[in-house]
Structures are given as C-alpha cells and as structure tokens.
Amino acid sequence: MAKHEYAFYPGCSSQKGASASNYLTSVESMCKTLDVKLTEIPDWNCCGASIGYAEAGELPRHVLNARNFALSEQHLPGQEIVATCAACWLGARETRERLTHSDTLMADTREALKEAGLQINEMPNIRHMVEVLIEDLGFDEMKKHVVRPLEGVKIAGYVGCQTNRPFGVSGESFENPQYLDKMVEMVGAESIPEYEQKVTCCGGALAFSEPEKAQAQIKDIVESAYDHGAEMIVTPCPLCQANVEIYQGQINKRYGTKFDIPVMYYSQLMVVAYGGSAKEAALNGQVIRARRLEEIAAKPVKR
Amino acid sequence: MSANTALAEKYRNNFLKEIEEQVEMGDWVKMCMQCGVCSGSCPTNFQSAWEHPPQELFMMIRAGKREEVLTTTSMWNCTSCYNCIVRCPRKLPITHIMHGIAEYAHRIGKAPKMQATRFFSGLFWKNATKTGRVNELKLSMGLYFKDGFAQGVKNGMAMQSVALGLVKAGRLNVMELFGGHKCKDQKGIQAMLKKAYEIERSRKAAKMAG
Numbered sequence: 001m002a003k004h005e006y007a008f009y010p011g012c013s014s015q016k017g018a019s020a021s022n023y024l025t026s027v028e029s030m031c032k033t034l035d036v037k038l039t040e041i042p043d044w045n046c047c048g049a050s051i052g053y054a055e056a057g058e059l060p061r062h063v064l065n066a067r068n069f070a071l072s073e074q075h076l077p078g079q080e081i082v083a084t085c086a087a088c089w090l091g092a093r094e095t096r097e098r099l100t101h102s103d104t105l106m107a108d109t110r111e112a113l114k115e116a117g118l119q120i121n122e123m124p125n126i127r128h129m130v131e132v133l134i135e136d137l138g139f140d141e142m143k144k145h146v147v148r149p150l151e152g153v154k155i156a157g158y159v160g161c162q163t164n165r166p167f168g169v170s171g172e173s174f175e176n177p178q179y180l181d182k183m184v185e186m187v188g189a190e191s192i193p194e195y196e197q198k199v200t201c202c203g204g205a206l207a208f209s210e211p212e213k214a215q216a217q218i219k220d221i222v223e224s225a226y227d228h229g230a231e232m233i234v235t236p237c238p239l240c241q242a243n244v245e246i247y248q249g250q251i252n253k254r255y256g257t258k259f260d261i262p263v264m265y266y267s268q269l270m271v272v273a274y275g276g277s278a279k280e281a282a283l284n285g286q287v288i289r290a291r292r293l294e295e296i297a298a299k300p301v302k303r
Numbered sequence: 304m305s306a307n308t309a310l311a312e313k314y315r316n317n318f319l320k321e322i323e324e325q326v327e328m329g330d331w332v333k334m335c336m337q338c339g340v341c342s343g344s345c346p347t348n349f350q351s352a353w354e355h356p357p358q359e360l361f362m363m364i365r366a367g368k369r370e371e372v373l374t375t376t377s378m379w380n381c382t383s384c385y386n387c388i389v390r391c392p393r394k395l396p397i398t399h400i401m402h403g404i405a406e407y408a409h410r411i412g413k414a415p416k417m418q419a420t421r422f423f424s425g426l427f428w429k430n431a432t433k434t435g436r437v438n439e440l441k442l443s444m445g446l447y448f449k450d451g452f453a454q455g456v457k458n459g460m461a462m463q464s465v466a467l468g469l470v471k472a473g474r475l476n477v478m479e480l481f482g483g484h485k486c487k488d489q490k491g492i493q494a495m496l497k498k499a500y501e502i503e504r505s506r507k508a509a510k511m512a513g
Contacts (some may be wrong), residue, residue: 002323006369012436012439012484012502013438013439015436015439015484016476017473017474017475017476017478018439018474018475018476018484019439020474021473021474022472022473022474043435043486043487043488043491044486045431045435045436045486046431046432046436046437047433048428048431048432049427049431049437050383050398051383051404051420051423051424051427052309052424052427052428052431053402053403053406053424053428054405054406054409054421054425054428055406055409055424055425055429056404056406056423056428057327057401057410057499057500057503058327058503059499059500059502059503060432060496060499060503061501063494063495063498063499064432064495064496067492067495075371089376108499108502108503108506109499111498111502112495112496112499112502113495114497114498115491115494115495115497115498116488116492116494116495118491118495127350156492161382161383161384161385161386162383162384162385165384165385165386165388165389166387166388166389168400174386174389174390179443187415200346201346201382201384203346203382204382204383204384205420205423205424205427206380206382206420208423208442208446209420209422209423209424209446210380210419211348213380214382217346217372242474246465246468246469247465249464249465249468250464250465253331262449284472284473285472285473285474286472287468287469287471287474289322290448292342296435302488
C-alpha cells in the first residue's frame with residue numbers, strides 16, 4: 001500500500017494532448033518516487049474555471065464541482081481530493097466553502113445532483129498537490145529523494161495568482177509566499193526570494209481574449225526573472241505556465257525583446273533531481289526547451 | 304416586456320437593491336468604504352481602456368447609475384487574480400461581485416455584445432459543459448472566428464507559431480477538432496445543469512416578486 005493515497009482530480013488541461021499534459025506526466029513520475037498514490041475520480045468533469053462566469057451563474061457552477069465530490073465519495077470514499085491545477089483547486093474549494101456555509105445552496109445542489117443520480121453526504125477536503133507535498137510529506141521527505149541536485153541553476157519561482165489567492169497555502173503570505181523558493185532550494189538549485197513578480201497575474205483567460213493586456217503583464221514577469229539572473233522560471237499553475245511560456249515570441253514582436261526563457265513545473269524539477277529521465281520529467285513538452293535541465297537529466301545519477 | 308425592462312421597472316430608483324437581490328454576492332456592495340485598495344491592486348488598472356475600477360462601480364451602483372454600470376466593459380476586464388479579495392480591508396468578495404455584475408448584465412442583455420472577454424467567457428462555459436470537459440482546440444478556434452471567417456483566418460495565422468510550438472510539444476492535438484476528451488455521463492451532466500438553472504431562475508424570480 002502506498003504511503004499516501006488521494007482521489008485525483010487532474011483537470012481538463014492535464015489530459016493527453018492538452019496544454020498541461022507535460023505537468024501530468026511529471027506529476028506521475030514524481031508521485032512514484034514519493035510513494036503517493038493518485039486514483040483518478042471516475043468520469044470527473046470540468047470545474048467551470050473562473051472564466052466561465054458569464055453563463056455559469058452561481059448554482060450551476062457549484063453543481064458542476066459538486067458532481068466531482070459525489071463521484072469521489074461514491075468511488076473513493078474517505079479520500080481527500082487532490083488537484084494539480086490551480087483553477088480546479090480553487091473552483092472546487094470555493095464550491096466546498098459556499099455549500100458548507102449555505103444550507104439553501106446545499107439543498108439546491110443536492111436536488112440538482114439527483115438528476116444525475118448522485119448525492120453528497122460528506123464534504124471532501126480539497127487539496128492542491130503542493131499542499132500535499134509541503135504538509136503531508138514535508139520538505140525533509142521531499143529532499144531525501146534528491147540524487148541529482150540541480151546545482152548552479154538559478155530559478156525564479158513564479159507562484160502566480162490562483163494557487164496563492166484567495167485561499168493560498170497555509171502559513172504563506174499572499175504578497176510574498178516562500179514555499180516555491182524553498183522547493184527550488186530543495187532540489188539543489190538557486191532560488192530568487194526577492195523576485196518581485198512572483199505573485200503578478202499572467203492575465204489568465206485574457207491571454208486568449210485580450211492578448212495585448214495579458215502580454216503586458218507577462219512581459220513584466222519574464223523581464224524581472226531575467227533581471228534577477230534567472231535561467232528558468234518555475235510555477236505550480238498550468239495557465240501561468242502556458243501563458244508565460246508560449247507567448248514569449250509574440251511579446252518579442254510586440255516589444256522588441258529577446259525573451260527565450262523556459263517555464264517549468266515544480267514537478268519537472270523534482271523528477272530530474274530525483275534521477276528521472278528527460279522523458280519522465282516531460283521535458284519534451286516544453287515549447288521553449290530547457291536545455292540546461294536536459295543536460296542534467298542526461299547525466300548519471302549520484303547514489 | 305424584456306427581462307431588462309421588467310427588472311428596471313421593478314427596481315425603479317433603487318439600483319442598489321436590484322444588485323443586492325439579483326447579483327451573486329451583490330449584498331456586499333453596500334459594505335464598500337471607498338478606500339480604493341481594490342482599484343490600486345487590480346492588474347487591469349495599469350491598462351488603457353479601463354473605464355471604472357471596482358470601488359467606483361460600487362459608488363455608481365449606490366448612485367443609481369444603472370445604464371452606465373451594466374453596459375461598461377470594466378467587469379469583463381477582470382483577470383480573476385483575486386488580489387482585490389485578499390487586500391480588501393472590509394473583506395468584500397470583490398472578484399465574485401465583478402463576475403456577478405458581469406453575469407447579470409449578460410443575462411438581461413445589457414452587456415457589450417462584442418466585448419472579447421464576454422464572448423470568450425460564454426464560449427468557455429458552453430465548451431466545457433457540452434461534453435463535461437474543455438476542448439482546448441475548439442475553444443481557441445471559436446474565439447478566432449468570433450468576427451467572421453476572414454478575420455478568423457487572419458487571427459489563426461497570427462497565432463500559427465504559438466499553435467505549432469504547442470503541437471510540436473505534444474500539447475495541442477489537431478484531432479480534438481473531430482471529437483476529443485469527454486465525460487461518459489453527458490446526459491446526467493446536462494440534466495443536473497438544467498435543473499440547477501431552473502432552481503436558480505426561480506430563486507431570483509421569487510426575490511423579485513417578494
């Protein structure tokens with residue numbers, strides 16, 4: 001039996017061929033090393049994300065998340081729900097909070113769920129993968145598995161918005177969370193705690209709908225990382241990752257910059273540091289290749 | 304009588320009450336003390352085309368500026384960064400109020416029709432709830448072709464290098480156009496959402512009648 005078991009809510013962007021499929025690949029490798037067992041919630045659905053608000057209304061949005069709670073309770077009773085995506089985590093947690101605080105909303109949700117033959121009896125805990133790592137495993141346990149430290153690599157920890165606000169990771173401040181920098185240090189790389197754009201918004205869904213606004217923000221995030229001498233950026237959020245990575249070419253055209261900085265997930269850094277291959281860390285999933293990490297991943301492991 | 308006319312008539316001279324009863328988290332608006340921290344914290348604040356920051360919208364609601372509030376693009380510029388929520392000294396759930404006012408304006412047909420984020424927001428929800436899971440390719444295509452075929456092709460071309468990068472990295476699958484990921488129990492999802500909309504509508508109507 002695995003040391004830690006959770007009901008897993010991977011989210012739409014993590015699916016095969018989707019924009020954060022590299023995140024999922026690296027999380028799976030990371031969990032294997034850490035003896036964490038994730039069991040996918042059968043037939044889970046989209047959380048609605050923040051951006052669905054125009055059509056979602058209040059109740060439909062919560063019913064959508066509650067369906068996942070009901071499925072988790074039915075198939076994986078007693079297990080906490082773990083999400084890797086910031087939006088999934090936030091959406092589900094918000095629903096949990098609202099339903100817990102409103103009997104009317106809870107009763108209405110139950111009534112709607114009946115239409116899908118589902119019911120909720122208990123409210124599940126909703127955790128983000130970084131919470132599991134920090135709170136359930138701890139930095140010491142995470143560090144124990146490092147066999148290939150990312151020595152000499154300077155990495156800007158970009159936490160972004162939705163992993164940080166409005167809920168955030170317990171014990172961290174909204175303005176200057178430290179855990180990502182600690183994770184960077186944990187894998188043997190050099191962190192940049194003074195990176196002042198660490199909680200700046202990447203523009204979220206506006207990167208699609210009003211790109212000039214989002215790209216102005218992304219430019220600040222990338223520029224500051226360069227100013228601090230970072231070789232790469234790391235983030236816990238799929239939308240932050242995509243937005244900060246894939247539009248660098250367009251930003252270069254718009255602003256005459258020469259951005260070309262890799263944007264990684266914490267799980268990718270951990271897999272490489274844990275001795276995993278480039279493939280296990282899904283380094284082939286980068287639009288901007290992380291050459292330095294590829295070189296490290298090709299090196300033999302110190303055991 | 305349109306939904307908008309009926310609501311405007313019912314809440315005549317009391318726009319604050321309309322917002323309180325019909326908008327998600329609208330009953331928080333009166334708690335705003337006009338400190339402006341939300342406006343200074345909003346990433347949209349640093350962009351052009353920003354009409355009304357949140358604290359200004361709250362005062363406009365109290366001043367009964369119904370038309371100006373419901374037709375502005377301001378709420379639609381929200382990036383859902385939640386900075387305003389965590390910094391508000393009176394703990395107003397500002398992000399949710401912004402989404403709530405936007406949703407209400409959209410629901411009663413007052414929102415600016417071709418505002419890009421309004422369009423994308425509706426598109427996202429329909430895309431996600433149709434099969435239970437987001438189809439990223441159809442979502443992007445739907446946005447590019449918002450202003451017609453010719454503009455769609457142009458938008459697609461402008462995004463070509465971004466899309467190719469993703470395809471090469473295995474993070475965009477062209478086959479998604481012909482199906483893609485979906486939930487098994489789509490019928491159940493449709494039925495429960497239909498019920499949820501019915502309940503929500505009847506609750507709002509009851510408030511209006513009450």
